[in-house]
Amino acid sequence: MANNLLQSTAHTSTIPFSRPPTPGAHPLQIGFCGLGAMGYFMARNLANSFKSQLPPLLVYNRTVAKSQKLLTELGASAVKVADTLDQLVRECDVVFTNLGNDAVVTSIYNEFAKALAQSPPTKVKIFVEMSTCVKRFSATNGTMNKSAIGDLNRLLSSHPHVRFITSPIFGPPPAADKGMLIIAMSGDCRSKKEVAFLLVPAVGRKVIDLGENVEKAPTLKLIGNGMIMSINELLAETLTLGEKSGIGQQTVYDLVKEIMPAPILVAYGHKMVNDLFDGSVGFSIDGGVKDASHVRRLSAELNCPMPAVDNTHRGLITARAIHQAQVAAGTQQWDILDWSALIASSRVAAGLNPFDSKKGTGVVRED
The missing domain is CATH 1.10.1040.10 (N-(1-d-carboxylethyl)-l-norvaline Dehydrogenase; domain 2)
Structure with a gap:
């Protein structure tokens, strides 16, 4: 990520990673799926923070009116509305999701997997799941139970160049509005660098690194x-x-x-x-x-x-x-x-x- 996208020295202590290396000639395209009570504020703050340095934030929501509301609020220089989930997957380098429940998360990520299968990526794509989604179910052999998060990780990781990060957030909507959330994060270290330097201070004030096991942050x-x-x-x-x-x-x-x-x-x-x-x-x-x-x-x-x-x-x-x-x-x-x-x-x-x-x-x- 280019140096002008990095936060000032005052924020470096809130990100437990070194700065990610400078990318190639193409700036990152960021996408956001789920504009609910929390997601709307997070997407808005992301779009505002990088509107002069990155392409407009590509947003998708099942209720299109919420996407249009964000577009009206910030303008076309900061926000672009995606017509389909497939478009979000094809065009974005980093996709954030903040969804209402396990069923919706599972449905959305199955659609992501279909889009990845139809258009295999040729460079790294990072999917960042920020919901409280850790639905667990009993294993038949009596050993430690598996989680839906592990299934999502396996689903996406089966595609080349795809990385999956869990990044649930702490704080109510007013904290999301002010960009004062606490962000837990687990998954691939290189990908966490990219994500952390996007989220702080745009969306939150601190990242807690839980290592590479994607189930740790949701836990x-x-x-x-x-x-x-x-x-x-x-x-x-x-x-x-x-x-x-x-x-x-x-x-x-x-x-x-x-x-x-x-x-x-x-x-x-x-x-x-x-x-x-x-x-x-x-x-x-x-x-x-x-x-x-x-x-x-x-x-x-x-x-x-x-x-x-x-x-x-x-x-x-x-x-x-x-x-x-x-x-x-x-x-x-x-x-x-x-x-x-x-x-x-x-x-x-x-x-x-x-x-x-x-x-x-x-x-x-x-x-």
């Missing part, structure tokens, strides 16, 4: 997500106890900000206290259930109990069930529920309104 992602969701469950229970005791959830939240001002606690506590449960601008509760299910499956496979995650899964399922009942009755406030709404489970168990703090039945504490 760290699950471990991190398990911690985050468990903290949110504890926060929800604590705020609910504060409300029910007559102290008030706002007072408890103010205490949290004073003694444990972690960004995650502050951000999700703000959502819970103010009933900001619109999942269209956050992380959907379906995504939370998916991630919790992944963590529980991993913990079961490794005989490593995580009761906090089990309880979080229960809270997410309960909140989703309450919301779906409201949808069926036509009384829902939000079409998509944010995963911070897991506090609904604690509230209902305590006799409070699930999604509206102002309609609670908290006990007024007497001194």
Whole structure:
């Protein structure tokens, strides 16, 4: 990658690799597949960061309107819309994917494999999977289970010059918007160099290198997500106890900000206290259930109990069930529920309104 594409010295400590060598005469063509709540911001930041140095970012999304929205926002000098996945594969040197669930990831990468078979690449192509996709299934011989990520790696690596990198990210949509994500990465070292110097500081502020085993980065992602969701469950229970005791959830939240001002606690506590449960601008509760299910499956496979995650899964399922009942009755406030709404489970168990703090039945504490 040319020197003018590398970040300044201030960012070198955030990338655990030496600078990649300068390529040939042709600048890299980057592609991005999946413009959801996270992907849209990441694609936008990539396109903005390199619009004067690389060809326009080639984007693909099943809902074409999202691709057109990005094109309208940044202009043709920064973004080009791909008509098909085949075009994305044929034209791009590096393809990033950020997709909603395992089924979509599997479907997209099968299409990638078909395109590679029809047009075998003559130079290196790097595919970078950034979703939380590590669906695992039991092996018949009782040995350690395989993962979908390993299958994807084998699927793509069967084609010449193709490299596969896993690069899940940590952070909510606002962090993606600001380019402040934490990026885990595993796979071929040479390819990671190219990818890391594209992503930092355009998309994230730090890369954590997990080595060449492509399953390591997604595993760290699950471990991190398990911690985050468990903290949110504890926060929800604590705020609910504060409300029910007559102290008030706002007072408890103010205490949290004073003694444990972690960004995650502050951000999700703000959502819970103010009933900001619109999942269209956050992380959907379906995504939370998916991630919790992944963590529980991993913990079961490794005989490593995580009761906090089990309880979080229960809270997410309960909140989703309450919301779906409201949808069926036509009384829902939000079409998509944010995963911070897991506090609904604690509230209902305590006799409070699930999604509206102002309609609670908290006990007024007497001194």
